[in-house]
Amino acid sequence: MMRVIKGLGQKVKKKPNLTLIGLVAVCSLSYQLLIQTPRYESISRVVIKSSGNESASVEGMPIPQLGMDQGRSDALLVRDYLLGSDFSNQLNEEMDLKKHYQVDNLDYITTLKSDADDMEFYEYMQERVTAEYDDYAGVLELAAQAFTAQMAEDIAEFQILKAQEFINNVNQKITSSQILSALEELNRTMLSLDIAKRDLAKFQEATNTLDIASDAQSSIETVARLEGELASLKTMHGLKSKYLTENTFELKSISDNIVVLEAQIESERSKISAFKPDSLNARSHRYDELMVHLEVAKVAYQNALFSYELLHKEVHSTLKHLIVVQTPIIDERQRYPEVLKNLATHVGIAGILLFILAFIRASLRESKD
Template sequence: MIENRKSDSFFEKLKSNAIWSMAVLFIAVMAVYWGGVATDRYASESIIVLESPQISTPNLDFQSLLSGGGSAGRSDMLLLRDYMLSVDMVKKLETEFSIRDHFSSKKIDWFSRLRDDRKSLEELHRYFLKRVSVDFDEYSQLLRIRVQAFDAKTAFDISSFLIKEGEKHMNEMGQRLASEQVIFLEAQVKGLKERFNDSLASLIDFQNKSGLVSADGEIQSVGTLIAGMQERLATLTAELEAARSFQSSRSPEVVRLESEIRALKNEINEQRTNLAKQSGGALNVLASEYQLLEMSVQFARESYSSGLAALQTTRIEAARQLKQVSIIQNPSLPQFATDPERLHKLIVICLVTFLLTLILQMLVMIVRDHKD
């Protein structure tokens, strides 16, 4: 009897105190919802890291060793995370798995599902962000992916799709610019090769027409020849002077020496004329033309060589743009529902409701005291 009176007095107090009555009613409703109405959610979790291939350049140096490969940078990881949570990813998931139908199924409780009046792409994306989280771990440079769905297979499929499409997108984005650079450099190298071939053909044609392999070599040869003839001329002049000292001017020896000296002088003058005559065909003119052609060939060769080196370097950099997702933890196939955490949520709701009700009750009491 005493217990019944106490319980009766408790309910009477609740009836007389509307604030506590509403609090108890709210807790009861939440207990019913979280205890039996809320639909189970399955979570698939995975951990990945984005890496670039380790490719060395032909000319190894310290800088290339530092930047040859390894884990992708922080910016790449953040780009991958943002793409996984983007509207474009939602569109692909809708095309692949019809996630709109899954999240708006009538089997899901009204508060948890995507409601019929919120089926626009924007609302679907907002709902998607509530069920999918991709967190970037600054310390370990990892992405932690958690996907919630209302059955285990869908959660697993969405998680696997996020990883596959994320890797594909990063490769396409990195390769697009690299491919354009390679195409541009290939066209430039082709033009440089044609220029080099034209310059080389002009040099060979000049050599064939002039009969000279090297104008500089020919000038050097002529100069050596002139120097030899001048030395011979000096010797013959000395012999002539010596012969005149004891022979007559009509003696055979003197005549022979005079004849040889005249022939040498004529040959020396002719060779000097060939070196610098104003009419075409002078060796100095040919040498100038040859040097210009040779410089053109050298410049074209160096340009072509630099273009090839740049093309090779760009191709290596294009290969470095490839991204590979290394899976630290494969997407899990949930064996049981992990969400919602019913007991945890109910305890939190009770505590928060109790504190708020207590504060509100105190405020009401203070107001009443001031009125009295």
């Protein structure tokens, strides 16, 4: 036994660098295989798309789509949300992740400290729950690491759930901020149109007429007809007065009819006269005024309705949708630690450090010589 130890000692003296590299390799393997807590990973991939990929149009009028790279910016917003402290706190409240990551063993490197505060927990979560955007594929990759495969899947599903809620909140803000004002304007013009219709109906009911222009024409025709009858009666009265006395019954009857016709003509003329407040001209002016108000209200309502439909279609084309390209699954394979990769890294770093150290020693020897 002593000979073996002496033999090893001589080999160490002859090749100290290889011995150190071997020691690093043994330590690395021992830590990864015996101490480090195994981790499982669940990966999902999502894409954020808008409803309208092409330009929308209303009655042949195109609506330009602003922002050629809108999908990327939406995905980056979701990524930043999933990497934020609020999301980490929600994860902890939902799944008690602090307790899950605080494993009571000798692994003080990959586990969370038992007395970790919120900031330390957030920094730790940055390494365990990630979200990365692939510019080439346009896909947001979500990854969750945990000490059990089930927990990793649960975290990944929670990521997708909260990403969908975030997109829904964005859509709600878009619709509430833009459509609400247009809807208020549409309701206001609709109310104005109803008021204009009611005012016109009240006026027509009060004046017992539906069309002032028609009533005016009717009054003019009546006056013309009565004046024709009056002229005939006056002509007849003049002819008969040449051979009949005024006291005769026939002439008295004609005279009475002339008086009646003159009164009727005066009454009809008063209807179309502009000098009395309740005259036909005054009513016609008021009727025209109400009709103008009604037409203006109709045009305002039609414009507001068109603007609302236009905006509704434009907003619909900008609504976001989260599409799950790859759903998270339970992967029973241990993903971490990556033993061979870590071993190669540790050995490589040790070799580089030894090379630098040997170079420094050689330089010092040359300077002494």
